[in-house]
Amino acid sequence: MVRYVYDFCEGRHDMADLLGGKGANLAEMTRLRLPVPPGFTVTTDACRAFLGAGVEPEGMSDEVSRHLSALEDSAGRRLGQQDDPLLVSVRSGARFSMPGMMDTVLDIGLNDDSVVGLAEMSGSDRFAWDSYRRLVQMFGSTVMGVDAARFEEAMTRLKEACDAPDDLYLDANDLAGLVETYKQLILDETGQAFPQSPAEQLRLAILAVFRSWNGERARLYRRREQIPDDLGTAVTVQRMVYGNLGADSGSGVAFTRDPATGRPGPYGDYLANAQGEDVVAGIRNTVPLTELEHIDARSYRQLRDHMATLERHYRDLCDIEFTIERGTLWMLQTRVGKRTAEAAFAIAAELVEEGQITPEEALARVSGEGLARLMFPRFDADATGEPLAHGLPASPGAAVGVAVFDSAEAVRRAETGEKVVLVRQETTPDDLPGMVAAEAVLTNRGGKTSHAAVVARGMGKVCVCGAEDLAVNTEARCFATPDGTVVQEGTVISVDGSAGAVYAGAVAQVASPAMRYLETGERTDGVTAAVAGALEQADSVRRLEVRANADTAEDARRARRFGAQGIGLCRTEHMFLGERRKLVEEMILARTDAERDRALAALLPLQRQDFTDILAAMDGLPVTIRLLDPPLHEFLPDRTELAVRVAATQARGEQPDPLEAELLEAVNRMHEENPMLGLRGVRLGLVVPGLVAMQVRAVAEAVVARTRAGGSPQAEIMVPLVGAVEELRIERTEVARVLAEVSEESGVPVRCPVGTMIELPRAALTAGRIAEEAEFFSFGTNDLTQTTWGFSRDDVEAAFFSAYLDKGVFPASPFETIDPDGVGRLVRIAVDEGRATRPGLKIGVCGEHGGDPDSVHFFHTAGLDYVSCSPFRVPVARLEAGRAAL
Numbered sequence: 037m038v039r040y041v042y043d044f045c046e047g048r049h050d051m052a053d054l055l056g057g058k059g060a061n062l063a064e065m066t067r068l069r070l071p072v073p074p075g076f077t078v079t080t081d082a083c084r085a086f087l088g089a090g091v092e093p094e095g096m097s098d099e100v101s102r103h104l105s106a107l108e109d110s111a112g113r114r115l116g117q118q119d120d121p122l123l124v125s126v127r128s129g130a131r132f133s134m135p136g137m138m139d140t141v142l143d144i145g146l147n148d149d150s151v152v153g154l155a156e157m158s159g160s161d162r163f164a165w166d167s168y169r170r171l172v173q174m175f176g177s178t179v180m181g182v183d184a185a186r187f188e189e190a191m192t193r194l195k196e197a198c199d200a201p202d203d204l205y206l207d208a209n210d211l212a213g214l215v216e217t218y219k220q221l222i223l224d225e226t227g228q229a230f231p232q233s234p235a236e237q238l239r240l241a242i243l244a245v246f247r248s249w250n251g252e253r254a255r256l257y258r259r260r261e262q263i264p265d266d267l268g269t270a271v272t273v274q275r276m277v278y279g280n281l282g283a284d285s286g287s288g289v290a291f292t293r294d295p296a297t298g299r300p301g302p303y304g305d306y307l308a309n310a311q312g313e314d315v316v317a318g319i320r321n322t323v324p325l326t327e328l329e330h331i332d333a334r335s336y337r338q339l340r341d342h343m344a345t346l347e348r349h350y351r352d353l354c355d356i357e358f359t360i361e362r363g364t365l366w367m368l369q370t371r372v373g374k375r376t377a378e379a380a381f382a383i384a385a386e387l388v389e390e391g392q393i394t395p396e397e398a399l400a401r402v403s404g405e406g407l408a409r410l411m412f413p414r415f416d417a418d419a420t421g422e423p424l425a426h427g428l429p430a431s432p433g434a435a436v437g438v439a440v441f442d443s444a445e446a447v448r449r450a451e452t453g454e455k456v457v458l459v460r461q462e463t464t465p466d467d468l469p470g471m472v473a474a475e476a477v478l479t480n481r482g483g484k485t486s487h488a489a490v491v492a493r494g495m496g497k498v499c500v501c502g503a504e505d506l507a508v509n510t511e512a513r514c515f516a517t518p519d520g521t522v523v524q525e526g527t528v529i530s531v532d533g534s535a536g537a538v539y540a541g542a543v544a545q546v547a548s549p550a551m552r553y554l555e556t557g558e559r560t561d562g563v564t565a566a567v568a569g570a571l572e573q574a575d576s577v578r579r580l581e582v583r584a585n586a587d588t589a590e591d592a593r594r595a596r597r598f599g600a601q602g603i604g605l606c607r608t609e610h611m612f613l614g615e616r617r618k619l620v621e622e623m624i625l626a627r628t629d630a631e632r633d634r635a636l637a638a639l640l641p642l643q644r645q646d647f648t649d650i651l652a653a654m655d656g657l658p659v660t661i662r663l664l665d666p667p668l669h670e671f672l673p674d675r676t677e678l679a680v681r682v683a684a685t686q687a688r689g690e691q692p693d694p695l696e697a698e699l700l701e702a703v704n705r706m707h708e709e710n711p712m713l714g715l716r717g718v719r720l721g722l723v724v725p726g727l728v729a730m731q732v733r734a735v736a737e738a739v740v741a742r743t744r745a746g747g748s749p750q751a752e753i754m755v756p757l758v759g760a761v762e763e764l765r766i767e768r769t770e771v772a773r774v775l776a777e778v779s780e781e782s783g784v785p786v787r788c789p790v791g792t793m794i795e796l797p798r799a800a801l802t803a804g805r806i807a808e809e810a811e812f813f814s815f816g817t818n819d820l821t822q823t824t825w826g827f828s829r830d831d832v833e834a835a836f837f838s839a840y841l842d843k844g845v846f847p848a849s850p851f852e853t854i855d856p857d858g859v860g861r862l863v864r865i866a867v868d869e870g871r872a873t874r875p876g877l878k879i880g881v882c883g884e885h886g887g888d889p890d891s892v893h894f895f896h897t898a899g900l901d902y903v904s905c906s907p908f909r910v911p912v913a914r915l916e917a918g919r920a921a922l
């Protein structure tokens with residue numbers, strides 16, 4: 037029989053699929069004998085069944101009742117019991133943490149009667165009514181669907197009427213009045229009364245949490261974090277403990293290390309006389325966790341002990357929610373905490389140093405995406421000037437953008453390509469779209485564990501929070517600094533998330549420490565040392581080689597500094613541009629062989645020099661040179677412009693320039709409706725006489741020049757867009773002829789492997805045949821994706837990809853992350869059949885995917901020998917190739 041409910045003492049941390057992260061870790065803390073209020077968890081199975089069928093699965097509610105009875109027995113009181121009520125929280129918790137994205141309801145079990153009992157038992161009327169108004173507010177918004185803002189408005193009105201700067205100034209009477217207001221609000225808005233039956237409250241809250249899995253913000257968050265939509269959430273029901281019982285009570289959030297920098301030591305926020313939600317919501321200003329030592333030394337000591345226990349147990353940074361009820365500490369949540377890229381590298385290295393984890397484990401805990409983030413530029417310390425304001429450095433990095441004051445505006449402007457900084461008093465889950473759109477988030481309230489900080493760190497966005505000096509006015513769409521400077525919406529500001537500072541205008545940027553390390557090997561701080569260690573570890577375990585796509589000697593040199601083991605794709609088309617265009621034009625327009633040969637002869641020394649330089653920069657390492665790929669008309673003037681020019685001349689009754697007329701005639705002749713599928717790649721070589729010979733001669737002569745100079749050139753010649761082995765056979769004969777010719781002439785034997793790109797489905801499907809002629813394969817996954825899906829990349833991305841992503845046709849653009857089922861299948865077929873013909877066939881990939889983490893893992897599994905990517909992605913690919921091999 038399926039079981040839908042587990043008591044905390046029955047679960048374990050490795051049951052997160054079933055119990056959600058929160059439920060599993062509460063169970064784990066219970067096993068570790070930490071002080072956890074008792075409770076039980078309804079499984080994700082139950083959630084999926086409920087969401088699928090629209091009704092609770094059979095047996096679930098009986099199981100819930102049984103576990104509730106046990107909870108009541110252990111507490112010695114019943115849920116909502118009139119004279120001494122047991123109260124519970126109903127908490128959401130999915131497999132992957134989705135901070136604040138789903139619902140939680142506290143203080144379930146209170147009603148018009150039990151609130152009186154709670155007041156008597158606790159000796160505090162204020163506490164009882166504060167708890168009741170929290171329940172009605174949370175229940176009203178999350179379960180009954182009343183807009184949360186309506187409750188906030190009522191609260192604000194009351195505070196104004198009572199002249200109360202914050203909710204602590206409201207007394208029991210005020211709060212009792214507020215409960216009435218809230219109840220009326222619910223009735224007006226929904227036509228239904230707030231339910232007085234505790235059992236009904238519990239049941240409705242559980243179902244509401246299930247439903248919140250499909251709430252809009254939860255869905256948006258999942259899409260962004262690539263969390264599958266079909267996991268469902270678990271629901272945890274837990275005895276309440278009260279942080280709002282007076283000055284000797286409170287709630288807090290703690291991290292065992294700084295999640296922004298990774299520095300060891302306690303870190304977090306504490307708020308006296310508050311329930312948990314208040315800390316994260318930034319409603320009142322929190323105090324730093326270390327202050328707790330002066331407020332309640334005993335609880336602080338216990339908390340530090342528990343933090344140490346958890347970090348040792350999980351062998352990682354943990355974040356923790358806790359509550360102190362009249363001097364007694366309770367642990368309410370823990371998990372392996374989210375962290376910035378900087379902290380991920382620093383903590384992993386530190387834990388290795390402490391002997392807690394192995395270097396392999398450390399490598400598993402960092403990511404290529406994180407490394408890419410560390411390579412972004414920083415603000416130039418000499419160019420910053422006086423900051424407009426200081427806040428908390430909640431998520432590091434440098435961001436420049438225009439200030440905007442709400443989520444919708446951020447989205448609107450970002451869609452037009454503008455870079456924006458979202459400025460809010462504090463953020464709520466409703467601000468998520470704006471945070472996704474923004475470069476940085478700036479708030480004037482809330483601590484380093486506020487919503488803004490947690491979410492920004494999770495997304496790798498820059499964040500400065502709690503900039504209390506700023507007067508943020510979202511109505512007037514501006515903020516003011518203490519000296520009276522007013523910054524209006526649309527003004528450019530710079531946000532330094534590492535220093536916690538905000539500047540007017542766009543501050544100049546410099547290379548980051550990680551970038552300096554990659555460029556020079558210089559290790560300037562702990563994070564760079566950690567990056568260096570991770571890369572060394574990756575290099576020692578990876579099987580995939582990493583090459584770079586580079587067309588110039590300068591790119592080749594940079595790639596080499598970044599650790600590239602050769603060039604996987606050297607495109608020759610840029611060598612046909614600029615001043616050389618004229619020569620190319622002559623070649624294309626040549627009427628006689630002699631004319632064409634003259635043009636080609638003029639191009640030859642230029643190409644030779646390009647190749648010589650690149651081979652020098654990559655001396656000793658393979659350089660894969662691709663013969664010309666794009667259709668030739670790309671090198672001719674624009675057809676429409678030219679036609680207009682010629683027509684205008686004729687309209688003036690003048691004779692068109694004969695050269696122009698001839699050019700137009702040629703452009704018209706060569707025009708293609710679908711150039712991507714037209715005369716390009718190997719097809720050019722087969723129909724344009726002399727082109728391949730010139731290119732191969734340039735390569736061969738460059739090899740000769742480098743050899744004579746004492747170098748060790750390793751040129752490889754790659755034929756693009758082959759679909760049939762015959763194409764390659766013909767082209768290869770020509771290549772071999774020219775190589776032999778140059779060897780003969782120079783007396784230097786030139787041996788260049790000749791291979792092909794696999795970038796058409798037909799090439800992949802006939803790879804066994806193609807391998808008869810190819811000494812290596814390189815997957816051109818950009819074209820292979822285009823031709824497999826029938827997507828024109830230049831057209832589809834803007835036209836409908838975002839709709840496709842929304843509708844879940846694919847989880848990520850297949851141009852960014854390889855489509856494993858379709859394009860990936862072709863890759864596997866080609867690898868298998870290619871190697872069946874030619875064992876040991878060298879196989880790489882040179883599409884954009886070569887630098888994409890998920891794709892790198894795929895290529896590792898598919899058995900490729902190397903990936904090739906842009907120079908800046910080389911360190912990322914090295915790291916991910918290492919992680920793939922773990």
Ligand code: ADP
Pocket residue numbers: 073124125126127128135136137138139140142274275276277278279311312313357358359368369
């Ligand atoms: P989230 O996933 O958004 O953090 P939680 O389920 O953790 O939601 O609950 C929100 C807040 O309520 C947290 O601060 C949590 O510590 C607090 N809380 C949850 N359950 C209890 C409880 N039984 N007693 C006291 N506070 C609780």
Ligand code: MG
Pocket residue numbers: 357369
């Ligand atoms: Mg929580």
Ligand code: MG
Pocket residue numbers: 665756757795816818819
């Ligand atoms: Mg291609």
